[in-house]
Amino acid sequence: MASSASGQVALPGWIELALLPVFNVGIALLVAGVVVRAIGLDPLQVFGLLVEGAFGSRAGVSYTLYYATTFVFTGLAVAVAWHAGLFNIGGEGQATMGGLGAALVGLGLGSQLPAALLLPLMVLSAMLFGLAWAAVPGALQAWRGSHVVITTIMFNFLAAALIVYLLVGVLKDPAGMAPESRALGAAAQVPGMHQLLGVLGLDWPQTPLNATALLALAALAGVHVFLWHTRGGYALRATGLAPQAALYGGIAPRRQVLVAMGLAGALAGLVGINEVAGVHHRLLQDFAAGAGFAGIAVSLIGRNHPAGIAAAALLFGALHQGGAELVFEVPGFSREMVLTLQGLIVLFAGAMATVATPLFLRLHALARRAGRSRGAP
């Protein structure tokens, strides 16, 4: 069903892959501009301040990259499942479980192990927790035919309930009142980018941007290599494109569904490293903060391709950072404007992506006819 958006249309690649998404995002921006106007603000001024807040300073850029890191993971989590023909709406829950996995190892072994051993273990644990949380809906889809869209939504709520249960119970910091865990020890904290650059002799402001960003780059490259340059990736994509043909070609589609969901969950679980081990340094109730849903938008605009996802994650990182700055600078502007724009982008670049296709087909045909008659003797 997720693949229904592609197909039958014969537009050249550069229109289909570049112009159409940009056009659709443009419409979303236009509608958001109308909303901004309607609440009595100047859209151009807001847009200018947003860009400045996101890219105008080294700190701004760092914050943008920090948000983008989280969106890379959740975007990839949607994309990998999409290539196997599955819609993973469970990024939010998988990310939450990833944070739990990271926190459990960090809190449990934090005093025994040095950072060089502890951090890889935490990464592994975060990925495993995310993987497990996604593998159950995956297995139910593959062997019991339970629709993965519905089960992943249910698993989001189950993860939220579980984390609250743990944070008001066994994991609660006995010293505090808030539902959050004890702070992670120094060895369980991912070093910040300012520390890494400090080692290299560069002076960089202290921001939430941390070494997890490098992990995000590795994940982008890794997913690209896996999907398009390995046997396993071929089997996964074949299952998404044509399960029957894949079966005939000796691929077991059920196993591929499980692999795709497991991989997606592991990627989403890494959000836990960026947020829990990298920034908050303790397990919070709602550290994922909608990133799992933002991942759907990121993957949609990025056309489910790692390069596109990197660009889309940067766009959303910039929107979140710029939006956060705007709240301080423009009275009457709320962070939810960014959420609105995110929804509008999913609407126009996702759900209604095909609405503009006939228009572009007609324009393309017109242009070609004009080109041909001009070229004729």
Add this chain to the structure above:
Amino acid sequence: MDETFAGSLLASTLRASTPLVLCALAGTFSERAGVIDLGLEGKLLATAFATAAVGVATGSLALALLAALAVGVALSMLHGYGCVSHPGDQVVMGMAITMTAAGLTVVLGMAWFGQGGQTPPLPQALRLQPWFADLGALLEKLPLAGTTLALGLTGHPLPVYAALLAVAGAWWLLFRTRFGLRLRAAGENPAMVEAAGVSVKGLRYRALALNGVLVSMAGAYLVTGLSPAFVPQMSAGRGYMALAAMIFGKWHPAGALGACLLFGFLDALSIRLQGMPLPAALGGGAVPVQAIQALPYLLTVVLLAGFIGRARAPKALGQPYAKERRA
């Protein structure tokens, strides 16, 4: 268990179930016609906001309800434009509606009322009055469970009773009329419907219109019956829970009602058991409220997995229907 406790538990079960029932019926109509509706959550939020905003601004219940109706049906028509007229992905459309509504209601609420996204409390004219209050005095005289019934069943606002009637209405419409037969066929085998000379698009649009009307009722009830004002994200996952109830009820109005009452009961129970100790036989300690709250989702997954009966979705669910064209 004393009678007052049972009565108030029954009452809050009914009140908590009402928005779920209306949303689950809305989902049943659209999904029976072949359109997945993940936008229920967003529509619920948007219609609640429309009711509250217009209600506060005009003080008129009729205008507030009209605004809810307009917003609910408009969002459903948008869904139809993207996924019935055009072959857009229905799941993505639902997510888009939910995300946009979650953001836009707060943006507009802050701009218009400046209270962090809340609306001021709705004026008294918009508070729904209790119904059948006199009947309570009569029921009370019944032997055995008189007090429980009086407390539990009477004195609710109108939508609580209307939702129960809507279940019967939806069943009649879906399973006892020609329109219902065609609507269900559009969700099972749209090509056959088209071959019989009936428009699949028309049927799906009409199902979505009914969906919009029912969601509007649920949204309006949230701010006129359940809570005194609009609060950001006040739908609190009810749209998704209604979707779960619809599946749990196997896409049947009566089944959905049963599931909604069960989920509403668990909700009411978890609120009442908050902070209460477990019986000593279960080890004492606080009641794990989160476990009760998570039960609806867990039960739905177990049902979907086919371990307690089989939930079968309409066959053409989620598939855009394009009329075959002569080349």
